[in-house]
Amino acid sequence: MSLAHPGYNFAYLDEQTKRMIRRAILKAVAVPGYQVPFAGREMPLPYGWGTGGIQVTASIIGADDRLKVIDQGADDTTNAVSIRRFFAKTAGVATTTRTNEATIIQTRHRVPETPLHAGQIMVFQVPIPEPLRWLEPRETRSRRMHAEADYGSMYVKLYEDIARMGRITTAYDYPVMVNGRYLMRPSPIPRFDNPKLDRSPALMLFGAGREKRIYALPPHTPVKSLDFEDHPFTIERWTQRCQRCGAGDSFLDEIVIDDRGTRRFVCSDTDHCDTRLERRSAS
């Protein structure tokens, strides 16, 4: 705690606000997948940069926590670096890039490749929390649809995908049913990561700053991706392996590396890639 900047309350938010957000989180955990409204605060960064996630992290972080922040799978991108620094400065907590060592992982776009373990908390930054929004622009109606578990129309989107493309093309933010009850947006993670949410031993919290909603997946909650019987849910596959670490089972980014269009495929999860390289050079 002594490392924290003396000009701020611990983890930036005042205690009253943290209590309010914790109450919302408790309710969200009690009703998995249900979007709980909360009085989101103005944060010292713009909406869309992770204000919802930061408020959730600020409310749950303790002095002995170890924080990891991911942006597009990487620990060294702008958003990840600045949020990690933000908490190092205002809460004085230890930070890490290692998935194994982290107690809290705030993320945008990815769930780490390394399996999570009990006691860890994932915090997702959510741009649009409402899975029914494209279908029903009115909040009053979409909340009623949730209340009545009236989700059949959601399949229209998948139907259209197959009718037009021959397969389900929704690649990220792929809708899921939580505990057989609530339809949920998993935030813009690739559908590759959807299976990692199912019965995860870690607690998963989702914070939407602009829309002021919090929802949660308690550990071991069943999470099912929507699909048709004759078009089952599948994850992305690559013909290449990671050209850095050689992994054949991780989510790959395609990177253009020169002006002639040469491409390279590498792991999107930098920690996963680095850990594999280190292990290889050690042996």
Place this chain on the structure above:
Amino acid sequence: MSEAPLPEIDRLAKRYGERQAVRGVSFALWPGEVLAIVGESGSGKTTLLNMIAGRVAPDAGAVRFRSAAGAVVDLAALPEADLRRLVRREIGFVHQNPRDGLRLSVSAGANIGEPIMAAGARHYGSIRRAAAAWLERVEIDPARLDDLPATFSGGMQQRLQIARALVTEPRLVLMDEPTGGLDVSVQARLLDLLRRLVADLGISVVLVTHDLGVARLLAHRLMVMQQGQVVESGVTDQVLDDPHHPYTQLLVSSVLAA
């Protein structure tokens, strides 16, 4: 016709502010029967229809509906979730403007498929087959299955809407001016189609219209409304050929002979 009325409307009333839109309307509709409600604009026809569909909560009265299982429920007293489930399964609705009843941003197939998916179908192939079969049934080329309804003509959009309303084979279909806004030749074709479908499927229909010709062609029975009240009702031909109430007489005499 079987023994019990499908919906039984009992003294329904609805007030909008100072204005009494519907004043204690009662009637019973029997399986396979087509009832037309005619009357001028503002006579409460559409409000009545919306109350039967569970879209507008009545101030007083009951809509007793006999579900497929045989139980009689009052739609006006049903919890919201149960109401929605029952309405989705048993009642179809055809709007005057197809844009109100269709999703214009998704294909015709998805439009017909949505009610089946909402009812729980999760097999893409069979949903698609059902959608194609229904397109054919409403005389739209099945090759247009993946086209957007926005590219359809007004008459085709209306036929698509009818396919969407009927695909789950509801036992009661409510129609609000289904032929309004269409030119006469398209209207005639649509009426033909409706008459055939209604007879084939044996569904009961409540049809709101201000067109007496439509009523005469489709309806077994006719109800004339004025200022929220039923002023005359009976067998269609009888009411139209021998109107008793002054307002009905005015209506019948106002029809232009072609």
